[in-house]
Amino acid sequence: MIVAIESASSEPSLALAAADGVAFASDGWAGEGRQASELLPRLLVLLARAGRELREATALAVGVGPGSFTGLRVSMSLAKGIALALRLPVVGVPSLGAWLEAEPRAAAAIARAGAQDAYLLTRGESEPRIVAASDLSGLVEGSPVAAPSEMAAAFGLSGVLPPHAAAAAIARLAALRLRTEPRGDDLAGLEPWYLRPPRGVASQETVSRWP
């Protein structure tokens, strides 16, 4: 059983999947940025509802971001803690790619990058980029996007598909990797991916945005 955890936004998700990556139980919700108190209790409820126990897990899969600064640290810590205690492999999967995998209708995936900017992964591109959040509605031009609902309200995005099925996609993608790399990622080396640290103004005179 693969246990998948995704928390790159205020709408986290969890999934339990068979070794082939097909999820048989999942959960996704609009939280309030309290992943530290939500993720583990909801994982235990998900296990209980599925009639399974954590010790049956064979691998952990976790979204590495980019996205919520603290959200990613919470999910990464939880996945690593379980993997360390049960001596299981852990596989990190890029979050926004998994959001797109989970929502075939979405043309792009969007997560917050700090308070003023956003990570944008357009379908077909290999890497997300950082854009000014105020530019988002112009960039996606009304196409359906995978994004947390609070961003839809804040930036006037329509056709928002919250990433509640992302953890199931992360389990699928992790199962593929485990086929060729059964040991997964290095437990100590795996860390949240923030793409690049925020960069603000270059000087007092010119105002530049993150590229």
Added chain:
Amino acid sequence: MESAGTLRSDAPQETRAIGHALGSHAHSGTLVALIGPLGAGKTELAKGVAEGLGVTSVVNSPTFVLMNEHAGRLRLFHIDAYRLEDPDESVAAGLFDERQAAGVAVVEWADRLADRLPAERLELTMVPEPDGSDRRQISWRAVGSTHLRLANEALVPR
């Protein structure tokens, strides 16, 4: 979008009143960056912002903990960059996370963050008069629509 101006404060309570006006008019996503030497009144101004936001808990310089959070009309994130040795430490410490989009952030010693400070902000540079009095010259610069509006509502005399 940018605007700028200068204020004068003749006493700590005037500095606090400037902060109070900012806190009263602050919108979600406000970032107030404070620059000035020790004793310039940065914490006094931050306390005023807290009062203006209706914060009832005690506001002290978070010099050692780097960031304090206070509940108010909007959540206040009070940051002190004094002890950072390198601007990149602000990234590693998560001093600017996405939750601040729904609250108000006040940063003391903001100049220590250099270009790690988010671009859209209301920056106040507090300069004590060389005569050793309580008088301060406070120049401000607002970047982004949120901060232009705030400066216009709270700092521009009418």
